[in-house]
Amino acid sequence: MSISQVVKDLKGRLDGKVAIITGGGSGIGYESSILFAREGADVVVADINLKAAELTVDRIKEKFPLHVRKHTAAYKVDVAKEEEVKKLVEFTLKEFGKLDIMFNNAGIMHPHDDNALNTDEKVWDVTMDINLKGVWFGCKYAIEAFRRKPNKAGGVIINTASFVGFLGSATPQIAYTASKGAVISMSRELAVNHARENIRVNTLCPGPLRTPLLMDYLNTEEKKNRRLAHVPIGRFGEPIEQAQAALFLASDEASYITGTELKVDGGITAAYVTSD
């Protein structure tokens, strides 16, 4: 085998790509930042928690010391604020020269999210502002950045939704559920609107995961088991399992995939009963 073949084989699945990952300080965003970097992408780790984003960047540098990672950066952003998202994309274009992948992953589940009668309007608004409007802003400025690239090179958008975009939960979380359903619908429309510009838009739909977002909410064994009864695989998912799916959607291997929802959910959305 020639040296050039060996070098070619060592190429990562995202070599030469520039990615923004929101919520990169924890959970899915953390694992995706590391995985995307491992696969050769320059990653802007964006999070409202700058310290957490910086720790992710430190981890990338620690894990891949042999790579020339001159272009991995932490960036503080509140995705609910349009001006901040605009500046995040401007920063990326200035420092990295282009944007290829926008992973709109940041999201919250408010502890006081409840049913239609008990949910305070403020809880609804903050959930929509981050989970839905934040994703819209990310898409908007990513599309603008993709359009500036030569030769209609386009780009990839991945929006994190949830299995609850497909299922009603008897344990209510009405704002969260509504926000995730809307992310799925919005992403489909964006995919259709921008497909001819070589822009792909898909949603990642995780099942229940062992990350702070859910574990802080399911804070007793009883609450955890109540959920696990509905998961055919019988365990919570791991953030890395979502990152691997996001990597596929971000890579050229998914070049004919747009407007779809990738459910990485341990079978929960397929289940009627989970055991006999």
Ligand code: NAD
């Ligand atoms: P996580 O809480 O571990 O990480 C979320 C990250 O987003 C944190 O670092 C947080 O600081 C950041 N963030 C929160 N608000 C922000 C804002 N306004 N601007 C920028 N960053 C902000 O959560 P996770 O489990 O990794 O969740 C990531 C995504 O996956 C979310 O959209 C979530 O709704 C979705 N999801 C999670 C689960 C689950 O079970 N954990 C299931 C389905 C979908």
